[in-house]
Amino acid sequence: MQYISAERYGNSYRNAEKKRYRDRSRAELVETVAETVFTFCAFCSVLAVASITLYMVVNGTPAVFRVGLKDILFSSTWKPVAKEPSFGIFYVVLSSIAGTAMAVILGVPVALLTAVFLAEVAPKKLAATVGAAVELLAGIPSVIYGMIGMMVLNPVMYRLEQRIFARTPGHQFTGGANLLSAALVLAVMIMPTVISISETAIRAVPAHLRASSYALGASRVQTIFRVVLPAAKPGIATAVVLGVGRALGEAMAVSLVSGGSVNVPLPFRSVRFLTTALVSEMGYAGGLHRQVLFTVGLVLFVFIMLINLSLNRILKERERQDD
Amino acid sequence: MDDIKIRTDHLNLYYGRTHALKNVSVKIRAQAVTALIGPSGCGKSTFLKTLNRMNDLSGNVRIEGGVYLDGKDIYAPGVDVAKLRRKVGMVFQEPNPFPMSIYDNVAYGPRVHGIKDHGTLEKIVEESLRGASIWDEVKGRLRKSALGLSGGQKQRLCIARAMAVEPEVLLMDEPTSALDPASTVKVEELMKELKKKYTVVVVTHNMQQAARVSDDTFFFLMGEAVETGSTYSLFSKPRDRRTFDYINGRFG
Known part of the structure; x- marks a missing residue:
C-alpha cells in the first residue's frame, strides 16, 4: 500500500516519508539518551552507597583482626596513645x-x-x-x-x-x-x-x-x-x-x-x-x-x-x- | 397513641448562607423505624446529624428552633453532648471500624465512658455483637484486627459498636449504600430486629429499602420535610404531588 502511494506521489512523498523517518529516529534518539542519563544518575547513588560500604568494611576490619573484636567492642579502656595502647x-x-x-x-x-x-x-x-x-x-x-x-x-x-x-x-x-x-x-x-x-x-x-x-x-x-x-x-x-x-x-x-x-x-x-x-x-x-x-x-x-x-x-x- | 421519642419544632439550619433545613417540624416514634428519603442534597443527612449534634463538629453551622429528645431540648445550654451521643448512637455510610481488634472496637464506647472491668466489658461485647447478628461469625477471632472483615461484617460491627453504649436511638446514615446485596439484606433484617429495643432513624437513597424496613417515612426536598407519615400511606397514597413524582421516579 505504502509502496504504491510512494510511486504515485513520487519524490515529494518520498521526501516527506524520509523526513518523518528522520523525525521519528530523532525522537527515539532523545528517548534513548534520556533513559541513559536517568539510569546513570540513579546508578550514581547506588554506586556511592556500595563504594562507601565497601570502603568502610575494607578499612574497618583490619583493626578487628589486629586487636580482636572482643577487645574492641567489649573492653572499656580507651587508651589509644598509651605506651601499651588499649582500644576498648x-x-x-x-x-x-x-x-x-x-x-x-x-x-x-x-x-x-x-x-x-x-x-x-x-x-x-x-x-x-x-x-x-x-x-x-x-x-x-x-x-x-x-x-x-x-x-x-x-x-x-x-x-x-x-x-x-x-x-x-x-x-x-x-x-x-x-x-x-x-x-x-x-x-x-x-x-x-x-x-x-x-x-x-x-x-x-x-x-x-x-x-x-x-x-x-x-x-x-x-x-x-x-x-x-x-x-x-x-x-x-x-x-x-x-x-x-x-x-x-x-x-x-x-x-x-x-x-x-x-x-x-x-x-x-x-x-x-x-x-x-x-x-x-x-x-x-x-x-x-x-x-x-x-x-x-x-x-x-x-x-x-x-x-x-x-x-x-x-x-x-x-x-x-x-x- | 404511640410514644414520641424525638420531636423537632421549626428546626432551621444554616451552613454559612445556605439554608439547609427549613422549618422542619416532625415527630419520630419510639420503637419504630423511621426512614428519611429524598434526592441528594435535600437535607436528610443534615437533619439526621442534628439529632445527635454531629453538626456541631463542622464549624459555620447555625441552628434555630428545637430538637426534643423525650421532651427535653438537646440544644439547650448546659446539655452534655457526650451524654446525648451516648443516648443517640450513629452508624455511618462507610463501614468504618477503628484500626484495632474486633473486641476493642466494640469495647471502645464503654471504655470511654469509664467501664474498666474485664468481665463487664466482655459481657457488653458479646451482647452487642449478638445484637448486631455478627457474633457467630467473629466469636473465634475477637482479638484479630477488625480491618480483616468483609464490608458487610464491618458495618454490622459498627452497629454493634454503636449498641455497646446502650443508646436509646440509633441513627443510620445510608448504612447499606456501600454494601453488596447479600450484606444489605442482613443489615435490613437487623434494622427490623433493632426496633424492638431502639428507636431507629435511617437515611436511605433506596426507596424499596424504605418501603421494606420502615414504619414511618419522611420525604425531604430542598431542606423541607415535604411529607411525613406512615410508610404505607406515603408510598400508596402520597398527599403531595412532589412526593408522588419522587416515589414514581420522575426525579431524584
Whole structure:
C-alpha cells in the first residue's frame, strides 16, 4: 500500500516519508539518551552507597583482626596513645546508645504532642506559624545547635551539677559539658523530623474515624489518644526511627556540648560518642589508632544500616495493613 | 397513641448562607423505624446529624428552633453532648471500624465512658455483637484486627459498636449504600430486629429499602420535610404531588 502511494506521489512523498523517518529516529534518539542519563544518575547513588560500604568494611576490619573484636567492642579502656595502647570502645558505643535513647525519651513526647497540636488542635493560622518555625528549626546547621548548647545549656547544667553533687566527694565536675547536655541538644535536633512526619501521619487519619469516636460520646482528648494516635502508629514509628537515625549520626553539636572523655554514660559525666570520637581523634591519629577509628566508623555505619532496615520493615508492615 | 421519642419544632439550619433545613417540624416514634428519603442534597443527612449534634463538629453551622429528645431540648445550654451521643448512637455510610481488634472496637464506647472491668466489658461485647447478628461469625477471632472483615461484617460491627453504649436511638446514615446485596439484606433484617429495643432513624437513597424496613417515612426536598407519615400511606397514597413524582421516579 505504502509502496504504491510512494510511486504515485513520487519524490515529494518520498521526501516527506524520509523526513518523518528522520523525525521519528530523532525522537527515539532523545528517548534513548534520556533513559541513559536517568539510569546513570540513579546508578550514581547506588554506586556511592556500595563504594562507601565497601570502603568502610575494607578499612574497618583490619583493626578487628589486629586487636580482636572482643577487645574492641567489649573492653572499656580507651587508651589509644598509651605506651601499651588499649582500644576498648564499649563505653563509647554505650554513650552513643544512651545519648540517643535519652534524646528520644526527652524529644519524642514533646514532638508528638506538637504534632497533635498542629494537626488536631491549633487554628489554621497558628498551625501555619508554628509549622514554619518547626521547618526553620530543621534548617539550622548543627554547629549552631552545638554553639548555643555550649554557651547557654552548659552553664545551666554546671549550676545544676554543682547543686546536685555539692556533697558528693569524688565527683568529677564537668562544667556542664556532659551526657545530659548532649541528650537535650539532640532532643531538640530530632524534634523537627519527628514533628513533621508524625503530623503528616496524624493528618492522614480519615475524618470518619474521628466522627465515629465523637458519635460514641468520646471527648476530643479521648478521640486523639485512643483513635487518632493508634491509627497513625506506623507513621509515628517511622518518625521515631528517623529521629533515632539523626541523633545517632550527629557529631558536630554533640562534640561541642558533651565534654568528650570516655566514661560510663551517666547524665552528669563527660562522655564520648562514636561520632565525636571520630571528630576529635581522626585529625591526629596514626597507625593502629587510625585503623581502630575506622572500626568505630564501621560500628556507627552498621547501627545506621540497622535503623534503616527496621524502617523498611515498618513501611512494609504498613503497606500490608493497607491491603 | 404511640410514644414520641424525638420531636423537632421549626428546626432551621444554616451552613454559612445556605439554608439547609427549613422549618422542619416532625415527630419520630419510639420503637419504630423511621426512614428519611429524598434526592441528594435535600437535607436528610443534615437533619439526621442534628439529632445527635454531629453538626456541631463542622464549624459555620447555625441552628434555630428545637430538637426534643423525650421532651427535653438537646440544644439547650448546659446539655452534655457526650451524654446525648451516648443516648443517640450513629452508624455511618462507610463501614468504618477503628484500626484495632474486633473486641476493642466494640469495647471502645464503654471504655470511654469509664467501664474498666474485664468481665463487664466482655459481657457488653458479646451482647452487642449478638445484637448486631455478627457474633457467630467473629466469636473465634475477637482479638484479630477488625480491618480483616468483609464490608458487610464491618458495618454490622459498627452497629454493634454503636449498641455497646446502650443508646436509646440509633441513627443510620445510608448504612447499606456501600454494601453488596447479600450484606444489605442482613443489615435490613437487623434494622427490623433493632426496633424492638431502639428507636431507629435511617437515611436511605433506596426507596424499596424504605418501603421494606420502615414504619414511618419522611420525604425531604430542598431542606423541607415535604411529607411525613406512615410508610404505607406515603408510598400508596402520597398527599403531595412532589412526593408522588419522587416515589414514581420522575426525579431524584
